Amino acid sequence: MPDLSALLEGLLFLVGEEGLALTQIAQLLDITVIEAQQLLEDLIASYQQGSHGVEIVGYGDRYKFVSKAFIHPLAQKLFDLDRQRALSHSALETLAIIAYKQPITRAEIEEIRGVSCDVMLRKLMARGLVEERTRSKAAGRPILYGVTEEFLDVFKLASLTDLPQLPDYHDNSDNEDLYERSL
Amino acid sequence: MTFTVTINDFEGPLDLMLDLIRKNNMDLFELDITLLTTQYAAFLHQMEEMHLEIASEYLSELAGLIEYKSRRLLPKEKAILDGEYEEDPKDRLVRRLLEYQQFKEISETLGERYRERLQQLSRPMEAISQQWLSSIDFNNISGSVYDLTKAMGKALDRYVASLPLAVRVTKPERSVDDCIYKIRQHFDGFSRAFSFDEVLDTCIDLEEGIVSFLAVLDLIRVNLLVYTMDKDDRIWLKWGNA
Numbered sequence: 001m002p003d004l005s006a007l008l009e010g011l012l013f014l015v016g017e018e019g020l021a022l023t024q025i026a027q028l029l030d031i032t033v034i035e036a037q038q039l040l041e042d043l044i045a046s047y048q049q050g051s052h053g054v055e056i057v058g059y060g061d062r063y064k065f066v067s068k069a070f071i072h073p074l075a076q077k078l079f080d081l082d083r084q085r086a087l088s089h090s091a092l093e094t095l096a097i098i099a100y101k102q103p104i105t106r107a108e109i110e111e112i113r114g115v116s117c118d119v120m121l122r123k124l125m126a127r128g129l130v131e132e133r134t135r136s137k138a139a140g141r142p143i144l145y146g147v148t149e150e151f152l153d154v155f156k157l158a159s160l161t162d163l164p165q166l167p168d169y170h171d172n173s174d175n176e177d178l179y180e181r182s183l
Numbered sequence: 184m185t186f187t188v189t190i191n192d193f194e195g196p197l198d199l200m201l202d203l204i205r206k207n208n209m210d211l212f213e214l215d216i217t218l219l220t221t222q223y224a225a226f227l228h229q230m231e232e233m234h235l236e237i238a239s240e241y242l243s244e245l246a247g248l249i250e251y252k253s254r255r256l257l258p259k260e261k262a263i264l265d266g267e268y269e270e271d272p273k274d275r276l277v278r279r280l281l282e283y284q285q286f287k288e289i290s291e292t293l294g295e296r297y298r299e300r301l302q303q304l305s306r307p308m309e310a311i312s313q314q315w316l317s318s319i320d321f322n323n324i325s326g327s328v329y330d331l332t333k334a335m336g337k338a339l340d341r342y343v344a345s346l347p348l349a350v351r352v353t354k355p356e357r358s359v360d361d362c363i364y365k366i367r368q369h370f371d372g373f374s375r376a377f378s379f380d381e382v383l384d385t386c387i388d389l390e391e392g393i394v395s396f397l398a399v400l401d402l403i404r405v406n407l408l409v410y411t412m413d414k415d416d417r418i419w420l421k422w423g424n425a
Binding site: 018075090092132 | 194195196197198238240244279282283284285286287288289290291292293294296297299300301302303304305306307308309327329332333348
């Protein structure tokens with residue numbers, strides 16, 4: 001019987017970009033989730049430390065093999081990759097607001113951004129980064145929006161709790177200049 | 184004072200206000216709305232003179248600023264008796280600016296993470312495993328139009344990925360030896376004479392015809408073929424006895 005680590009490695013190789021969830025791994029290998037977590041961490045570390053061109057990442061509870069960043073310049077040469085799917089400032093701002101405030105209505109997003117977000121929301125939904133959740137109980141029962149698992153993947157997040165801390169400006173106790181403090 | 188930035192450099196009215204506050208070294212917590220209103224209006228006028236289109240959101244915020252400014256000229260009424268507590272417009276503006284500033288900053292961090300993620304590439308799932316997956320129950324498919332767009336995008340990506348990286352069209356090179364082999368195979372066991380035209384019939388292009396002629400010459404040289412020509416200049420070939 002090959003060891004569990006080798007089995008996990010082989011399975012991750014097969015599933016490719018779809019990745020495996022922690023619970024799937026535990027089920028397949030007939031071990032507990034905690035054991036699976038430990039097994040994964042060890043395997044991730046061995047790819048991190050050793051001289052490898054690939055690594056294992058866990059975004060949105062999907063563990064998968066990706067090529068390391070230093071492979072990218074050569075990949076660009078190999079595949080003629082010059083088209084980077086960039087996200088505009090407006091897209092990033094809208095996503096940030098939804099991620100930190102979800103579930104949130106369109107009107108609430110627009111209140112924060114000060115501009116209309118209708119088109120942007122539709123674009124983000126088409127890219128699978130944002131989804132419609134339920135409807136709010138407020139007047140008119142507006143749709144509530146939230147981010148998707150794809151969002152977690154493209155921002156390298158294991159879960160929403162992984163989001164970087166929002167900068168805190170709400171401290172009014174001293175009158176220091178806002179911009180000096182944010183430096 | 185000349186403006187070197189245009190309205191297109193801003194994400195919206197709040198972004199513009201934050202920029203004006205920073206440029207004029209104003210304190211956000213002790214916000215001078217009169218000064219901000221003047222600066223904000225001046226900027227919009229400048230843009231108008233440059234014939235740049237100003238989105239309605241900018242004008243709506245300007246109206247809000249002017250309303251606040253004019254309200255301060257009126258005597259204050261302490262009428263909270265109607266029960267509706269209204270947030271002081273200045274506090275509200277400061278709160279919005281602070282909140283916007285938070286998200287503007289965090290979106291830069293997110294953008295950095297996004298660019299990092301683009302450097303990591305993964306591969307599609309092993310192709311044969313697609314066949315193992317149990318077939319789809321078409322009666323139970325649900326999803327929004329966005330799911331459909333996404334699925335279509337994925338299908339197109341897969342199609343593009345299935346295309347070869349480079350296509351090169353080359354002519355197969357035929358050697359005399361290949362043609363000798365071909366002629367021996369094709370006319371194997373012919374006891375009758377056959378014409379060179381019959382050999383040409385087995386060729387797909389002129390090049391192969393020429394190489395086949397060379398092959399015939401070679402076969403004649405080693406006495407495997409004997410030849411003759413009739414009065415119409417037709418070449419007749421026959422297997423020799425060598």
